Amino acid sequence: MKRVKVAQGVELEVLDFGGQGPALVFLSGLGNTGHVFDGLAPEFIATHHVYAFTRRGFGASSWPDTGYDTATLGQDVVHALDGLGIQKASLVGHSMAGDEMTWVGLHHPERIDKLVFLDATDDRAEIAEFMRTLQQPLLPIVTPQAQASRESVAADLARDLGGLVPAHELDLGHEFDPTTGGYVRPHRRPEAAEQMLWGVAKADFSALRGPVLSLFDGYAFPEWMEVMIGLESTPAEFREKARAYLPTLRRNTDAADATLRQMPGWKLVKLENARHFVWLTNHADVVREMRAFLSP
Template sequence: MPRLRFVAFLLVALLLVPLLTQCSGPWHDPSPHTIRFVNVDQRVPLEVLNWGGSGRPLVLLAGGGNTAHVFDAFAPKLTGDFHVVGITRRGFGASGFRDDDNTADRLGDDVLEVLDALRLEKPILVGHSFAGLEMSSVASRYPQRLAGLIYLDSGYSYAFDNGKGADVMQMMKLQAPQPPGPQKADLASFQAYRNYVARIDGFSVPEAEFRAQRKARWFGRVGDGIAQPGGSMLMAVLSSGKKYTQIPVPACFIYASPHSLGPWVENNADRKVQEDGRRFIANLTALETEQIGAVREAFPADRVIVLAGAHHYVFLSREAEVLNEIRGFAALLK
């Protein structure tokens, strides 16, 4: 009997070892980039992703709350035409932070210091959401440093305000219906969490982006959110009243309007959720239309693209169209 118990124990151990190794082993980001850190503002390290590629430099700037890893699946599709780089803003993900001198132009200077460190000459900046502010900051002060700008649902009043559009702070006061939080099964792994978000929004977000936002627990489970010290900085910068009335660099604006709230709202069996969603979209679209009209008046019509029914993460929800617009705009630049 002792020998049988020993054999049984050995068999169980042999079965558990590969399982434990698989669950507790390090996760590797499958996106084909290298990672380095560039010190800006003397002592703030910024995470910089480099996907390589040939051609003109193209620098991807993430929206508020995101890191450069949100482009992990999108960026490799551009390396046939560009040398593609992404920057994680201070206060988010693996980038450092300091709580002094966090202004719009300081964030723009961070981008410039990365360009200098990587020796990127005359790049195209492509920014999502809040990154429109950083792009306009750089362009308004150093237009000679840039070839062009592409605003991915980021051309709102924090990026361009000639007094004729809508104030983004009005948009932020609108309340969209909120989905239920993830259940236990949704937190069983990062892939399960990705599936949960995809069911709500209708598109997939790279796993590395979620790993930059949430803790990893034993056996691959998803833990609590990771504190992002840059969150309050973003609100302070938005509230500062800084205005960019001109953009002296060739620019392309890609808007999602009317916005999609994803299948959780649009296919929801609860009529109240659908009605609240429609009301939110109607109010948001009215403000967006006002801002888009101001941009159309100031910029060539063929450089203002409106993708009806796209999600705010327009480069993920309408990837093929956005890629085509980027390539088409870049072909017009000197």
């Protein structure tokens, strides 16, 4: 593990998995650190020099007060590449990292070799606009129960995400009471996740000109919203407004999917029986598709 400066007073945690060949950089989704890829990234060291970045505000990276909008987070990726002496890289991003990758691809296409989206092409700007209408916005992040043991948190995350979370992700992405061992809070700057959501820019995927691989589970925000509507713990305001908004969200999502399927230079692969953390549920499928796509 090393740290690289991306702005005044801001350093990112960089995981260097080693390997031979062109640079391959993994970017985690909302709420995670680069360690979430500890089990996936080493699969590619035979053909690439593999890294993972932890964005500002999370884990072992710096926790500044500002800079959680898409443009700044995208600039952080570029500056981290600069700090590592990497002129060009393939980027692999999960979930909300798709917005940062798209920003880099549009503003610095000369720095990109290939892009891999891991369930990362949803329109998060649209869902953020919906959240702004709520007094109690709900973030699409799994939150462990207070004072749960480390073992219980690991088991709950494995159940909810569909596979075991790497040990370092568990330890560096969460805080546990040193006396009782019970879960206390996520290991990130307070409000960092919320600031990311409010600062998300609408990703213009159609402006990317490949090569692009998109691996997805077939469940987008409409399905997440349906699940939340069905939970008794969901605030009544969310349920009421979500029911009214769901038809519009479905139409927009279907239209966006149809556009992506017609994109030149894109390969879209739906992974059967996958869940949002596709490499946890469908590890072999993800590795196979990525190796084929990343090969020269």
